[in-house]
Amino acid sequence: QQQVKQSPQSLIVQKGGISIINCAYENTAFDYFPWYQQFPGKGPALLIAIRPDVSEKKEGRFTISFNKSAKQFSLHIMDSQPGDSATYFCAARGGNNRKLIWGLGTSLAVNP
Amino acid sequence: NAGVTQTPKFQVLKTGQSMTLQCAQDMNHEYMSWYRQDPGMGLRLIHYSVGAGITDQGEVPNGYNVSRSTTEDFPLRLLSAAPSQTSVYFCASSYVGADGYTFGSGTRLTVV
Numbered sequence: 001q002q003q004v005k006q007s008p009q010s011l012i013v014q015k016g017g018i019s020i021i022n023c024a025y026e027n028t029a030f031d032y033f034p035w036y037q038q039f040p041g042k043g044p045a046l047l048i049a050i051r052p053d054v055s056e057k058k059e060g061r062f063t064i065s066f067n068k069s070a071k072q073f074s075l076h077i078m079d080s081q082p083g084d085s086a087t088y089f090c091a092a093r094g095g096n097n098r099k100l101i102w103g104l105g106t107s108l109a110v111n112p
Numbered sequence: 113n114a115g116v117t118q119t120p121k122f123q124v125l126k127t128g129q130s131m132t133l134q135c136a137q138d139m140n141h142e143y144m145s146w147y148r149q150d151p152g153m154g155l156r157l158i159h160y161s162v163g164a165g166i167t168d169q170g171e172v173p174n175g176y177n178v179s180r181s182t183t184e185d186f187p188l189r190l191l192s193a194a195p196s197q198t199s200v201y202f203c204a205s206s207y208v209g210a211d212g213y214t215f216g217s218g219t220r221l222t223v224v
Contacts, residue, residue, distance in 0.1 A: 009152075032211055043116075043202050043215030044155070089155065099145075099170070100213070104154040 003027055004092050006103025013110050019077040021106045023090035026071065030094035030101075035064065035075050038087045038105075047088070048075070080110045114138050118203050118216035125193040125223045133188040133219050135203030142208045144186040148172065148199040149218075155202070161186055162208060193223045 157170030
């Protein structure tokens with residue numbers, strides 16, 4: 001049973017466009033929602049994260065939007081660049097459990 | 113500042129052979145974990161540890177052993193390799209009270 005569902009599986013965006021990746025979760029005990037970015041041949045790296053007490057968090061061109069009632073959160077990449085081409089993972093964690101529950105990932109390609 | 117170091121980067125094993133994947137971190141992180149990454153399967157937790165002498169199973173522990181004798185090291189042992197263990201393995205660490213994980217660059221293992 002997958003507790004964090006991520007979509008789409010792959011995404012192609014033109015340079016300068018907006019990339020949007022969505023995640024939905026089931027467990028209402030989750031209270032931390034990170035996004036990780038992974039380049040080929042590298043390990044994932046924390047990109048941006050949000051807690052459910054805010055509806056949006058922005059860091060540069062990257063924004064997380066969070067909808068607690070719908071149990072959904074999304075990553076928006078503004079002015080997408082070829083260097084943003086990577087695999088993006090959403091995740092969730094709750095309570096005293098240190099373990100992250102991961103989405104299956106989205107492969108983003110930004111065409112020049 | 114080395115972060116999380118994984119060795120080797122690549123390994124080919126024959127079915128039935130044993131080996132140890134090494135993971136070392138120099139950040140004094142209490143929490144360490146092992147993941148495997150397979151196409152379309154995302155990141156799956158194999159084993160984790162919250163400190164020296166303490167280990168626990170993740171979602172896919174069968175065929176793998178771990179131990180944690182020091183804060184710095186968290187080796188992953190394959191006792192009798194099987195083709196189903198062909199994967200990319202990532203080690204990750206964090207402070208117990210922190211949110212983000214630091215990942216190593218991975219070990220690509222092929223079992224023939």
